[in-house]
Amino acid sequence: MNIAAQAAIMLAGLSKSFPGVHAVERLSFEVYPGEIFGLVGPDGAGKTTTLRMLAGVMPPDRGTATVAGFDVGRDPEGAKHHLSYMPQRFGLYEDLTVDENIRFYADLFGVNKAERELRSGQLLRAAGMSEFRGRWAGKLSGGMKQKLGLICALIHRPKVILLDEPTTGVDPVSRRDFWRILYELTAEGVAILTSTAYLDEAERCHRVALLHQGRLLFCDTPAHLKARLGKGVLAVTSPEPRRVREQLQNAEGISSLVLTGDGVHIVVDDVARRMAEFQARLKQAQVPFDQIQRVTPTIEDLFVDAVSGGKVRR
């Protein structure tokens, strides 16, 4: 990843309120060329509002933001030719073919024919869609539609890309293709800001901002975020998860305990010590379990820990 000194996207104290809600509150971060930056949080966290302000389609109340050097508040049209914004429902023409959709967007952005052919050829190959050029967009699977949307959004080689939950509901195979294209773009120095409600998807970003109710909780690389949790996670697999929970929920050193389908997921202060204690305790109570394993904490573990102040107990 080449990080140039100049940020491609810069937010300083960006805020937006709607009657009764602070949708985005004093949000500040930068995204650099060649970086994939994830805006992560549940519905209502302020992700879409942030992207709309950056895309120049909604004016901020307070604070500033620049995209490709243009101030979105003062010059909302300025960044238009350097920017691509893919909202949750991207406008594809269902009764046009794949090729015709691409041509439409190329014309809209004033891309000439030679460049269009070169670029669309590359992108269609990367998306695994070369054989579908003649197919109606309406006849594509959800994953392919989403990849076609991305191709259309990239046809004019924007420097900055804003994606609003691009992979929601998309099948995992298409999701991987989608991310492969994003990784290839970073090599061209494109700055990518993508929102997601999938906390597991956050792990694919170079850096992420965790949002909750319009505020920034954390901003860092996924690895640093997990290290910041400062605690370990144990996964107990058992045919009787509920009995495991009953036995362990009042044990010492636990900050959160979640029932999963075939076990329990526990955030603890000291992995080695608690693993031994839990094993002994379950054996003594004759609760059946297959294994207790140390697992890597997830971004969700961190999110829950942060929002609840490390005291989620039910």
Add this chain to the structure above:
Amino acid sequence: MNTEDRSVLIESLVKRFGDFTAVDHISLETRRGEIFGFLGPNGAGKSTCIRMLCGLLRPTSGRAIVAGFDVAREPESVRQHIGYMSQKFSLYNDLKVIENLHLFAGLYNVPRDLVGERIAWALEMADLKGKEAMMTGTLPSGWKQRLALGCAVLHRPPIIFLDEPTSGVDPISRRQFWDLIHQMAAEGVTVFVTTHYMEEAEYCNRLAMIYRGKMVALGTPTELKQKSMKGELLLIECEPLGVAVETLQGAPEVLDAAVFGNALHVLVPNAGKETARLQAYLVAREVQVSKIEPIRPSLEDVFVALTSEREGRKEPV
């Protein structure tokens, strides 16, 4: 009709729309008190299948028994014995909490002398006591979701169907919601969940992975992770990533290599054996390796492994 059997039995269920097969010979069985997940991307056939199970859509062929009733022959009986909660929660936003509950009690034909008791129970379960007079539209999404669940189970059905119940809900509300679901299952209610959300699937006791109308795998989350992968996953942190991934894709004993954030995920037949060899292989090609360790595959890894294998085979019909 076997009224003791309060669960779901599906035999070779098929639904065609014209020349499109939305559900293609799916067979499975759920136990009483089980949380069963139907996992697949949008358009995989999950909703079509659920609609048949709820008696809303007639199967083209095959058979489904829900709560002891045949969905094709006794769809009304099926509908009276199930609860259904959709993604959009189907609550009336401009009604109060209590008014929504009364409305659903009426829709589900809860006997009049039981309505008060059932509503009190639902409020208690959904942790909404004292919130009766609030307007539904102003509730936070986690509360709305619990209210929707309360409404869906007022008639105490032995089976409930949840369609993408927690998409977009914050992780804490999601965990609370699943606690509630686990509690209901412990009381013997069978819970049938559809989701495209791999994280949500982890909460299910057993899962069916659905892809293009077919069931591609069935098992507990752990079983699926242990048995469905063609190999074991290694996480490799190295620089430069682009060079490393290209090098590895052509390397012997590497089944798959993909960029994942600041690292690579590499699938090999045996993680223990390959670790040292891959490290040497990368270093010889001037890639700096800072970390290489085995990791547990996610359900998404499993799904990709199963479906790409299918793509490669070009779908024998």
